[in-house]
Amino acid sequence: MSSHYEAPIRRPLIVGDKNYHDISVDVAAPVEGKANKLWWIAFSIALLAFLWGIGAITYTIGTGIGVWGLNKTVGWAWDITNFVWWVGIGHAGTLISAVLLLFRQKWRMGINRSAEAMTIFSVIQAGLFPIIHMGRVWNAHFVLPLPNQFGSLWTNFNSPLLWDVFAISTYFSVSLVFWWTGLLPDFAMLRDRAVRPFQKKIYGLLSFGWTGRAKDWQRFEEVSLVLAGLATPLVLSVHTIVSFDFATSIVPGWHTTIFPPYFVAGAVFSGFAMVNTLLIIMRKVSNLEAYITEQHIELMNIVIMITGSIVGCAYITELFIAWYSGVEYEQYAFLNRATGPYWWAYLLMMSCNVFSPQFMWFKKLRTSITFSFIISIVVNIGMWFERFVIIVTSLHRDYLPSSWTMFSPTFVDIGIFIGTIGFFFVLFLLYARTFPVIAQAEVKSILKASGEKYKKLRDGNHE
Amino acid sequence: MSNKVVQAMYNDDDILMDAVKEVRAAKYHIEEVYTPFPVHGLDKAMGLKGTRIAITAFLYGCVGLVFSIWMMDYMMIRDWPQDIGGKPSFAFIQNMPAFVPIMFEMTVFFAAHLMVITFYMRSKLWPFKEAENPDPRTTDDMFVMEVIVDGNEDELVSFLKKTGTVEIKVTEKH
Incomplete structure (x- = not known):
């Protein structure tokens, strides 16, 4: 037992009297069981929203992006807001699985699978927006450096928008293989448990014939570690490059050097909030409270509190630098942001993102499941408004007062946004019923160190 | 040469680790070990080279x-x-x-x-690859050590029985 030592002061990450087989049974239960009524209701609502979004996208493509609320002053609004929002949400998955792996944080194991699934599904939503915004989506492949009939007119590698194409596609594909590699042993577990031939076939196909040889595990762990090492700078680079879309322009309110760290902190902030939203529901519905414990939620709340405070510092810094710069355009952009016609959006952003996470200083509040859920929703709303505020308030009153205007979304803007939320939940709900939602192989490897039963056994011996 | 292997099953990773060390000390050749999760130090105990x-x-x-x-x-x-x-x-x-x-x-x-x-x-992993683990429980909670039969079979089996195995099987390896 000595090799499984963990400091007694650490709380157990797997509660209850579990052995290895119990973990398999608990993780396989949602896959092997039947969906309940609640799942079907949630799925139907999500599917309807998704279909509504498809309708709105079809209408946009058929008619042109004139059906959105954009005008010649505000050329970017909900589409890019939604894009940045979804990419930001997509950051928590890699952060949990990669950064926490490098820091050897064992608590990541209960939540990394779902967080990575969330990453992949939200990056899919994010990717839709720039493509639709092109208007002529059938020319979307022009963003790739492909030889073409114009005498090889290449893409402009000086443009941050092109950096974004490379960053997002690298991020999406690397996250996907990272996720899938981790899934192999767990799919194999489902395959070997499957009773029905169809299930056996499907999980056999998905598990790539994983057998769990000692050499495979050795490579598996090395690959996971190197992927984590690659994914960590990658995840930071992605939101950095997203922020370059704004920061490299010369629009007051966007042209700020603080953007990269500020965007990354905001992304982690909103991503952890979304993980909390999803997992608080899932641990209950799928009976996984033994693996996604209150401690997990508390730790995520602490991350939310810290990143929320970093974001708050960034807001204040921006205001200070705008004043300190002495540039009147810059000063006006921020004065207008806080006190102009969009003051309500700014206030919403400030109260949701800076004020609300401060409640997490109190142990009672950050260990309350209901309160954590409410805050996670509040943070997601706040982070959507942050992007809206940055994008729209910087544009709507530009250098030429005669072209000052306001932005209001049309039903198509709203429809596409709701559609992506629907699409996201369609994917996530399907995932929750068909995938091993907990990295069971990894959880088994920490059972003897962090399982409640073993900890009691061991700590009892010392006294 | 026969392709006979003895499959010794264990239900605990610590017992498996001790067994691997004992089998190696007794100069038997461990063909393969299947585990449901990464057992730390197993590769070193088996004498596997590091991965590059x-x-x-x-x-x-x-x-x-x-x-x-x-x-x-x-x-x-x-x-x-x-x-x-x-x-x-x-x-x-x-x-x-x-x-x-x-x-x-x-x-x-x-x-x-x-x-x-x-x-x-x-590691020979791709879609449509057939799984080759000797027992479906090796992805759940069973640890299987395959030892090649080289010489006296009964002696090997009785030796392995003393290492804490819960099940033991002699099969042909293809």
């Missing part, structure tokens, strides 16, 4: 970096140089800072994907 997959990742990353430099130099500087926004692209060194993000992304892209492909090829 991280080195391949580094090399793949270098390839990605060089490729991205070549690609952007060819497309932006040599094939069709343009003056975009008053910032002409007639010298690589002057445009290089703008190429850094994509150099980085391509490095990561090549390193990650080619390393994972290498892993899948070396």
Whole structure:
């Protein structure tokens, strides 16, 4: 037992009297069981929203992006807001699985699978927006450096928008293989448990014939570690490059050097909030409270509190630098942001993102499941408004007062946004019923160190 | 030579680790060990060499970096140089800072994907690959050690029985 030592002061990450087989049974239960009524209701609502979004996208493509609320002053609004929002949400998955792996944080194991699934599904939503915004989506492949009939007119590698194409596609594909590699042993577990031939076939196909040889595990762990090492700078680079879309322009309110760290902190902030939203529901519905414990939620709340405070510092810094710069355009952009016609959006952003996470200083509040859920929703709303505020308030009153205007979304803007939320939940709900939602192989490897039963056994011996 | 192997099953990773050490000390040859999760130190106990997959990742990353430099130099500087926004692209060194993000992304892209492909090829993992674990419980809670029969079979079986195994089976390995 000595090799499984963990400091007694650490709380157990797997509660209850579990052995290895119990973990398999608990993780396989949602896959092997039947969906309940609640799942079907949630799925139907999500599917309807998704279909509504498809309708709105079809209408946009058929008619042109004139059906959105954009005008010649505000050329970017909900589409890019939604894009940045979804990419930001997509950051928590890699952060949990990669950064926490490098820091050897064992608590990541209960939540990394779902967080990575969330990453992949939200990056899919994010990717839709720039493509639709092109208007002529059938020319979307022009963003790739492909030889073409114009005498090889290449893409402009000086443009941050092109950096974004490379960053997002690298991020999406690397996250996907990272996720899938981790899934192999767990799919194999489902395959070997499957009773029905169809299930056996499907999980056999998905598990790539994983057998769990000692050499495979050795490579598996090395690959996971190197992927984590690659994914960590990658995840930071992605939101950095997203922020370059704004920061490299010369629009007051966007042209700020603080953007990269500020965007990354905001992304982690909103991503952890979304993980909390999803997992608080899932641990209950799928009976996984033994693996996604209150401690997990508390730790995520602490991350939310810290990143929320970093974001708050960034807001204040921006205001200070705008004043300190002495540039009147810059000063006006921020004065207008806080006190102009969009003051309500700014206030919403400030109260949701800076004020609300401060409640997490109190142990009672950050260990309350209901309160954590409410805050996670509040943070997601706040982070959507942050992007809206940055994008729209910087544009709507530009250098030429005669072209000052306001932005209001049309039903198509709203429809596409709701559609992506629907699409996201369609994917996530399907995932929750068909995938091993907990990295069971990894959880088994920490059972003897962090399982409640073993900890009691061991700590009892010392006294 | 016969292809006979003894499959000794264990239901605990610590017992398995001790058994692996005992079997190695007794100079028997461990063909394979199947475990449901990574058992730390098992590869060393079995005498497996370290994996070199991280080195391949580094090399793949270098390839990605060089490729991205070549690609952007060819497309932006040599094939069709343009003056975009008053910032002409007639010298690589002057445009290089703008190429850094994509150099980085391509490095990561090549390193990650080619390393994972290498892993899948070396460990024989791909869609439609048939699983070869000797018992379906090895992905659940069973640890199986396969020892090659070389000489006296009964002696080996009785030796393995003393190592804490819960089930023991003698089969032909194909």
